[in-house]
Amino acid sequence: VSNVSEGAAAKVPATPEVSRNILVIGGGIAGVSAALEAAEAGYDVTIIEKNPYLGGRVAQLYRYFPKLCPPYCGLEINFRRIKDNPMIRFHTMAEVEKISGRPGNFDVAVVLYPRYVNDRCTACNACVAACPSERPNAFNFGLGKTKAIYLAHEMAFPMKYAIDDSACKLTECAKCVEVCEYNAIDLGMRPKTMTLKAGAVIIATGWDPYDAARIDNLGFGKYPDVITNVMMERLAAPNGPTKGKILRPSNGREVESAVFVQCAGSRDQNHLGYCSAICCLASLKEATYLRERNPGARAHIFYIDMRTPGTYEFFQRKVLSDEHIAIMKGKVAKITEDPATRRLVVEAEDILSAGKTRLSVDLVVLASGMVSSLARGAPAGPVALDGDHFVLAAQTGAGIFAAGCAKAPVDVATSVQDATAAAAMAIETIQTSARR
Amino acid sequence: MAKKTGVYVCRGCGIADAIDTQKLVRLATAANPGGPVRTSPAFCLEDARLIRSDIEQHGVDSVVVAACSLRVNTDVFRFEPAFVERVNLREQVAWSHPAGHGETQSLAEDNLRMGLVRAHKASPPKPYIEANERTVLVVGAGAAGISAAISAARSGFGVVLVEKEVELGGYAARLHKQFPTRPPYEGLEATDIAAQIRDLRSLPGVMILTGSSVQEISGEPGRFSVKIQGGTGATEVTVGAIVLATGWRPAGPEKYESYGLGKYPNVVTTADLEAMAAKRQISRPSDQRPARRVAFVLCDGPRDDAHLAYGGNVSSLVALKQATYVRAQHTGAVAYIFYEDMQTPGQYEYFYKSVQRDPGILLSRAQVRRLSEDRDRNVVLELGDTLLGGDIQLVVDLLVVATDMVPSTLDGEGALGLKYLQGRNVPTTPFGYVDSHFICFPYETRRTGVYSAGAVRQAMDLPSATRDGRAAALKAMQSIEKSSAGQAVHPRAGDLTYPGFFMQKCTSCGRCTQECPFGALELNEKKNPVLNTNRCRRCGICMGACPVQIISFNDYSVDMLSSMIRAVDIPEGDEEKPRILALACENDAYPALDMAGINRLQYPASVRVIPVRCLGSVNSILIADAVSRGFDGVALLGCKPGEDYQCHFIRGSELLQTRMGNVQETLERLALEPERVKVMELAISESDRIPAMLGDFVNVIKAVGPNPMKGF
Secondary structure, three states: OOOHHHHHHOOOOOOOOOEEEEEEEEEOOHHHHHHHHHHHOOOOEEEOOOOOOOHHHHHHHOEEEEOEEEEHHHHHHHHHHHHHOOOOEEEEOOOOEEEEOOOOEEEEEEEEEOOOOOOOOOOOOHHHHHHHOEOOOHOOOOOOOOEEOOOOOOOOOOOOEEEOOOOOOOOOOOHHHOOOOOEOOOOOOEEEEEEEEOEEEEOOOOEEOOHHHHHHOOOOOOOEEEEEEHHHHHHHOOOOOOOOOOEOOOOOOOOOOEEEEOOOOOOOOOOOOEEEEOOHHHHHHHHHHHHHHOOOOOOEEEOOOOOOOOOHHHHHHHHHOOOEEEEEEEEEEEEEEEOOOEEEEEEEEEHHEEEEOOOOOOOEEOOOOOEHHHHOOOEEOOOEOOOOEOHHHHHHOOOEEOOOOHOOOOOOOHHHHHHHHHHHHHHHHHHHHOOO | OOOEEEEEEEEEEEOOHHOOHHHHHHHHHHHHHOOOEEEEEEOOOEEEOHHHHHHOOOOEOOOEEEOOOOOOOOOHHHHHHEEEEEOOHHHHHOOOOOOOHHHHHHHHHHHHHHHHHHHHHOOOOOOOOOOOOOOEEEEOOOOOHHHHHHHHHHHEEEEEOOOOOOOOOOOOOOOEEOOOOOOOOOOOOOOOHHHHHHHHHHHOOOOEOOOOOOEEEEEOEEEEEEEEEEEEEEEEEEEEEEEEOEEEEOOOOHHHOOOOOOOOOOEHHHHHHHHHHHOOEEOOOOOOOOOOOEEEEEEOOOOHHHHHHHHHHHHHHHHHHHHHHHHHHHOEEEEEEOOOOOOEEEOHHHHHHHHHHHOOOEEEOOOEEEEEEOOOOOEEHHHHHHHOOOOEEEOOEEEEEOOOOEEEOOOOOOOEEEOOOOOOOOOOOOOOOOOOOOOOOOOOOOOOOOEEHHOOOOOOOOHHHHHHHHHHHHHHHOOOOOHHHOOOOOOOOOOOOOOEEOHHOOOOOHHHHHHHHOOEEEEEEOEEEOOOOHHHHOOOOHHHOOOOOOOOOOOEEEHHHHHHHOOOOOOOOOOOOEEEEEEEEOOOOHHHHHHHOOOOOOHHHEEEEEOOOOHHHHHHHHHHHHHOOOOOOOEEEOOOOOOOOOOOOOOOHHHHHHHHHHHHHHHOOOOOOOEEEEEEEOOOOHHHHHHHHHHHHHHHHHHHOOOOOOOO
């Protein structure tokens, strides 16, 4: 029966009325996945990413649960797909300001921030030695410093350096310009704007860690050994501030014991009303980091509900089969520092014994939850958000879709699934618009 | 064969500081008679045009760029249709070895020699392009299947939708209400499956076959032949790709015996309760009286191992939803939910909170200790581990046990009837879910052109199944587009090459057909392997499997790899200059070696690295070759095998482990020490381990002593 597809519309070409370009806002795992899936189905894609590199939050993770595999394994393959596919274009250090128009024919206003380093950069690293200014290492969540001219990390794609203009004296200094043999530094760069046509838009703007300093009783920002889960990823990463050693930020000593505080912000009307969905699995995973680095170390996880749905349950089982990792049902009430020992004292309720418990440990890791990056501002246009700044599909304009943590707090696996579906809906939009 | 090769030795980024590039130029000139050899302070900048002009004006059709890693400047050094070979002098030589050292120079020269061999041996791809059918077969018309069919039809593809029931909609159509999807995420919502079905019926190019099932599928992406049996007879269609969306069934009552299911009439499953709610009749099966006191047990405690994989976050939400059904249906009704962990991720937390606020719904962590029935056929629960202070007894009208969602792939031979040597079902995990690397490429199955959606992948809610249908349809359409262009699909998307078989030498052992992770190879009546090209993912595992080495790609062949090995200069009689061959997985180990360079870590210059498509593509004869040729050691750098496999070709690193037995036998036969060949796990993020890992291996080799085969 070869006539089944006869009634179907053939693949439409681009026309002035309908663009075959799909705009993807955000180049994290959701955005990159959406872009690749659409491009490999034969559509043009433009990725707009605000960082100087693609990969987003997953580039900052040491390992994925439940396989405990490195995120860069998957990113590498995706970047290779991007390098090999001329249908994908991307702009880093760029943000979408406004979306207007209609399905099949959107106009998108984009601002391109100055990188001060052009495409001639060969990543030879000579500029870094010459640069006299430093900045907190944002990739490491402020742990450690980089020079004002920097490569965010050694696996950064594209492998081009960037200058942080909040830390650089630009033309007043220009030492990097003198040493660059390739004429790749342009300190006179200014922000630019451009307009793109798109047939459909995918919002994959991702998430930020909740600001743990806003939770008064947990001591973040007050005691250096209280850190967040994302900082723990960087401590464990071989390309992190401690080259993979899990050390107390206060004194650089090895961590013998740690408490993981679940729902640090999440499931709390005073902070984030929703559940951030990944934190239980992240803490279980991070407990294995500690155990791997220090065979004598102990980890205690305080939780309300251990949320490891489906087959993730077996990951929980596997982690908890280590008798040095314990879980306790109960909320942490207070964290203080013992002035004599400089260790952290964790006071928590222990629901199962209906009592209270007190633990003295070297490190506290707050499972600080995910905030939609759209909380910092969304593109102008028909993009509807719920009270927590997640994209509300039902009220967002036709032809505009969300994927990953722009839509809800989700894990990497779900982000990839969402992204693939968003790419499908973007293609449907273009095809349907073309047939009208 | 390659015809005219140009060689371009870059001096930039510290290369010329570390090695004598003039020597490389002389080496290339001698080895490449008739072709241009040039050098530049930075070929990636203006001088890229020198390469282009050699191609356009001087007939160069094969380019060797000896500069940075192939991982960077991919676009700059793309000169289609010329063949491009990248020789890594920057990350893996200049940045990772002492400048000006003789061994650093030897490494650079060997890398260049190997690159020249590869350029000379590679031939251009001859894409396999046949006419394709732009139709997607969707098996299963539940939420996932309907969504897939709509997506494919709207995107301009034909659709054949096969459903075994008479009605469309699957379980979605039997749902009373669905979980909240809109702020404030508190109220239950009607499903929109009926509207979806209407939408589907209005689309062009959709053939819907209900009361039908797929009997047999043969062929390959682009051209699958499908036999379908319906109530009114048999149909045969040709489709380009397939979406498997056959959903789930509730687990049988035997799994819930300890909860009294099948024993007491007033113990039912959540699937039963959903049906009662849809009929507005939540009553006791024993006497049809309204069920006013209803308890839900999530069966998620420590003794409920068997249920965990199939419930997921869904069973918590189902219980919360059904508790509100109970409350809505009978005035004064009370519902209890007993759980170990309440799983309401994301915005579903707001739904949980709203249910908690209802004074008629009591939620507690608890485990059922004992269960019985009283004279009125009420169910008597004895609960322990509660948050209510000690053990309690509770009498209810109706007990509802959370239903497992058992994937239909666990039943029989699955729903596709694949006429494949490797079996009729798609390969599954031990839980019965379709096997894929579910984090990175969730919709892939191990049967190219077949994509899974919905509850055959994992237990999921309705919006997720709808999303899945969309996504799997896209993958199916992609597979059709890619095969139409003669290109591979994920993960080597766009690759135009495919394995060729030198059949005169085939011994019909069939190993390639067994080891292919994707079932791409069938046996013909003479027991010879036949490649279904569009099923092939181009991993080269068949090449590694073949005991007589008759399988090769145009740009990746046995002859090429073995000639590259032979191109390496092996110094004799110098114990301080051992030579180690490292075969490195191109996706993980090779980039990790680059990272070591980017971080300016130093590792032994005695190691010669050849990237391989997958460790599974490494033939044990190649390893034996290297040892006979005089290499003192061979390191195989790849990813983690086993349950948590990372291999993008699923079985590559695992298969290599099994082949190591052959390698050890060969070493024994040659009277060589077993330590000379070693498999090492190296993840992409572990560049920091490289200096010690390779350093230790070199020390072991030095202790064992030089390979006595040198010079033979």
